Amino acid sequence: MQLNIKQFCSSLSSVFRCNGSLPYGDKGRRKSRFALCRRNKANGVKPSTVHMSCTPQAAKAVSNKEQHSISYTLSRAQTVVVEYTHDSNTDMFQIGRSTESPIDFVVTDTVPGGQNQADSQTLQSTISRFACRIICQRNPPYSARIYAAGFDTSKNIFLGEKAAKWRMQDGQMDALTTNGVLVMHPRHGFCQDSKPGQWREISVCGNVFTLRETRSAQQRGNMVESESNELVDGSLIDLCGATLLWRTAEGLSLTPTVKHLEALRQELNAGRPQCPVGFNTLAFPSLRRKDVLDEKQPWAYLRCGHVHGYHGWGGRCDPEVEAECQERECPMCRARGPYVPLWLGCEPGFYVDAESPTHAFVPCGHVCSEKTTVYWSQIPLPHGTHAFHAACPFCIQPLSRETGCVKLIFQSPLD
Structure with missing residues (x-):
């Protein structure tokens, strides 16, 4: 809170x-x-x-x-x-x-x-x-x-x-x-x-x-x-x-407002990022629809940061692992890791600066500025009665021990 x-x-x-x-x-x-x-x-x-x-x-x-x-x-x-x-x-x-x-x-x-x-x-x-x-x-x-x-x-x-x-x-x-x-x-x-x-x-x-x-x-x-x-x-x-x-x-007074976050979202979408495989234009949904999956929803491979549109292939078939936890192989660099939809962090109070959303928390996929992801990635939050671990402030999901965040790689339109 x-x-x-x-x-x-x-x-x-x-x-x-x-x-x-x-x-x-x-x-x-x-x-x-x-x-x-x-x-x-x-x-x-x-x-x-x-x-x-x-x-x-x-x-x-x-x-x-x-x-x-x-x-x-x-x-x-x-x-x-x-x-x-x-x-x-x-x-x-x-x-x-x-x-x-x-x-x-x-x-x-x-x-x-x-x-x-x-x-x-x-x-x-x-x-x-x-x-x-x-x-x-x-x-x-x-x-x-x-x-x-x-x-x-x-x-x-x-x-x-x-x-x-x-x-x-x-x-x-x-x-x-x-x-x-x-x-x-x-x-x-x-x-x-x-x-x-x-x-x-x-x-x-x-x-x-x-x-x-x-x-x-x-x-x-x-x-x-x-x-x-x-x-x-x-x-x-x-x-x-x-x-x-x-x-x-x-x-x-120094924290970005909701209007500023909306402006950053629109600026990001104005760049018309594309899926490097399907070549379809991607767009982050409005802040009001921050939890509703959209057909233009950006997805990312969190091992490498390559941003794609959704596709259902490239998964590692493992019956012991739930579908949403399956690792995927990035078609751009062949790196294997979590493949998740990206969501903008909508709570301005969690931001330490007002810069563009360029990084995502791993493995939840919440997106915000680089300095913000770095800051929260090094904060040990209490967990249970004696444990501590870093977590995404937007959803409290524990962050990866290997890397709490990743730089996103967007592909610009080819035309």
Whole structure:
């Protein structure tokens, strides 16, 4: 997913694998991107009173539906309750799987190819119902900070005995959520020269830690005091089942618009690329028809990058391999590899520049600029509870280990 920023407050979110919109359309709080704007009335909160035992005051704070609080259960006999008070200088936005009213941005698990987890009933979601919260300053410099866990409908966060929790040097409590909230800030900003940073885990209080051995391990990582939970342009947020991209207003002002991507598509089609075998003219379909195969659809051999029209010959007959996974032999150079239709990447927020679409991700065939494919090909995205691999941001399909992208070779018309 992706988050993007509005000019006066915070960011909008863009969801990985959506390529511009959810498979069944953006509706209400369930959408592919979400703009964080300054609220009419501040709803931010900040920690205040700490109750170190199950006192009547602590019980009152938990039961009061007008009082935000976080409960840290240390044992059956001891629970630390931290009251939170209203902060007129900040706005709070919450992200999670729950469709209940406290959640501003509803996210669902994603699987490769652009489908929702709901399409696979056998899978159990690993995204928390109340995954995280983002606190944004209402005044300049409009900084935004991320915290693990969100407040539920009773304005509480409950951390049970099994949750990794500890007491800090100043006496305050802190904890990690079950599957954790991971964040990666890019080095050198989000641009052509960007490089991936280190993945870190964010605690309930916003502290930064190295990763646990697995997502749900009881032992926390080491605190990284030199880093903060403040989001920057291009920050990645992983909720163990969905990955979000945070974009700032300033960053988005340098990002190509949908109109610019459409102009690049038209310019590419105006060159009248031809199939080198059938000599028929190829054309990328409009962005509105980005998932509908067309008779003029460009196809490519991803081992070499030669672009063709569709043909059904040249495949390696292997009954153990599904038809769409069959390798094909390029008639131009005899290289064997995946043969797939090409699709333009339609989500502008994923682009690191505004250059022409000349490269394709391997093996999905999503097309965008060279710098964009190179950038995402070197980003290790969390996968499962302990693995990482590069993936196409437009469909979240894992990239080839040999080469994450390929330069496309178009043939110009012979006339």
